[in-house]
Amino acid sequence: MKYKNYELTVGLETHIELSTKTKMFCSCEVGFAGEPNSRCCPVCLGLPGSLPVINRQAVEYAVMAGLALSCKINNSSYMDRKNYSYPDLPKAYQISQFDVPLCYDGFMTLSTGKVIRITRIHIEEDAGKLVHNKGETLVDYNRCGVPLIEIVTEPDFSSSEEVREYVEKLQHLMRYIGVSDCRMQEGSMRCDVNVSVKTAGCETLGVRTEIKNMNSVANMIRAIEYEYTRQSKVIEQGGMVTQETMRFDEAKGVTIPMRSKEDARDYRFFREPDLLCVHLDDKEIEDIKEKIPMLPSDKIKVYTEELGLSITDAQHLVKYRRISEYFDEVVRLSPCAIKASKFIIGQMFSLFSTEAEKEAFSVKVSPSQLAELVALFCEGKINSNLAKVTLDKMLLSGKGAMEFLSEEDMRGFTEEELYILCQKAIEQNPNVVSDYKGGKDKAIMALVGFVMRESKGKANADKAKETLKKLMTD
Structure with a gap:
């Protein structure tokens, strides 16, 4: 009261x-x-x-x-x-x-x-x-x-x-x-x-x-x-x-x-x-002051203002010092900070069920190994789905990304191949196309899903979405 x-x-x-x-x-x-x-x-x-x-x-x-x-x-x-x-x-x-x-x-x-x-x-x-x-x-x-x-x-x-x-x-x-x-x-x-x-x-x-x-x-x-x-x-x-x-x-x-x-x-x-x-x-x-790490409030500013992370992701990372230091080392080795944060928060966090485990933060994948995987994704050599599957294997084995990726995996998906698949998606799904053109923006995700299935996960979902939008606008 x-x-x-x-x-x-x-x-x-x-x-x-x-x-x-x-x-x-x-x-x-x-x-x-x-x-x-x-x-x-x-x-x-x-x-x-x-x-x-x-x-x-x-x-x-x-x-x-x-x-x-x-x-x-x-x-x-x-x-x-x-x-x-x-x-x-x-x-x-x-x-x-x-x-x-x-x-x-x-x-x-x-x-x-x-x-x-x-x-x-x-x-x-x-x-x-x-x-x-x-x-x-x-x-x-x-x-x-x-x-x-x-x-x-x-x-x-x-x-x-x-x-x-x-x-x-x-x-x-x-x-x-x-x-x-x-x-x-x-x-x-x-x-x-x-x-x-x-x-x-x-x-x-x-x-x-x-x-x-x-x-x-x-x-x-x-x-x-x-x-x-x-x-x-x-x-x-x-x-x-x-x-x-x-x-x-x-x-x-x-x-x-x-x-x-x-x-x-x-x-x-x-x-x-x-x-x-x-x-x-x-x-x-x-x-003594030199022994104090960068404080959480200062790190959040760096992560959001300099690295472009969302405030929520930045807060997740700085909550645990070991995780924050791990992320810092990955970013030092790879420029793709946002993707690195998504891998850590989205997949690595799921390995730990208690606060004590997150505080201790011990994983088999080294910062350099994760940085290598992030670089492969950012360079367009592998897509998001393949990167996630590969990281799961790395977390279980402690081996690097290249142990699980073949030349065929990293061949990528050419723009021409993507264009052909997007055309196929539009031709075979006229009702979905009609919904999208009628103002249902989310309908495009059904077409993206079609492209990803046809490419067996090799296509880049974001690029597929952009190509589909362009084809349906022209």
Whole structure:
């Protein structure tokens, strides 16, 4: 239900696990699942005498994320201790950043043109995991110390659909630049959603509630819409919204209070005494920037404006970095970008049934082999049907196009042969010709089909169509 007198405001804190091999402050391996408490050490557990050492790769990934979101990078930042007591935090503090984050003042532009401001991106370590089972709660510390970045936005969202687009674009961007797999179902991307409601037209934001650890876009949308309705009802009935931390009950579709909302003072932040300042000079930042591939938004412009692809095809290709890089290599070797894209999207995509398979993108046909096939088609040596059949054989065997094409296949179809067949099509299908001349433009495709059958697929369908039009006009 939408309350006309009340406006929704949302801000997001997105926690993203970085794809490093080891943890943030120790050499323990990073991985999903596994035997509980099998990937932890004295540093993870905060045992006396253990000292943290910062993971440089995690810092680089965080800077890459910041640059991809147009953030400024602090040359000097430092780590802080965030103090709170909870069973999944054995040290009773989390090493994070408070006063001086690594990245700040960025933005993301939505499809509507609306700009979502990025307040900051800071690095921190993840906590452990509580497992609730049959009346008991167990603690798995494998996740303790896994490198995280927290991306904090300003409260710039005014609808749940804007939140959806932002989260999906952020997920795609982080995967594309290679800093995280962002698998929400595995917890490597989680969102804390801050929701408030205010009277329409009022400048002052309402009291906010925070919905913790959302790991599904669909449930995030449900939680936001439920909380908007709940808060609107409270205000409409003359009540006061309480600032508190909530969790979302997926089964019931409702938010449930966990505790009163903390502020920074409750965490008693202070400088981490066991770690030096994180210092990056301009040269180091520039070197990290060089590792970032061309961003999806920039690639779409290149594909549409320079290569002539449709916006839909361009978006399909840039959705997966490996596929985009494969396409780039094919285009480098062959000038027929549009046909290359059709082969990849039309035939290669059908080989993969899951998002993970498309992300990995492994095919037996090399870019040079596909470029050779595309060139044969663009030079008119084979037609579209033969090219498709040949590509299917190549994808099964890994062999090049020439392994499946004979001299007869590549002899092509002369203009004279095509002309004769088109005349035959017109002579033997007078009713179809009458329909076409009577204004039924699609009738010509029946004649094209006749030509393709008679030529056993060797004729060029586009040229056949042009010839038929000319003959029926003359």
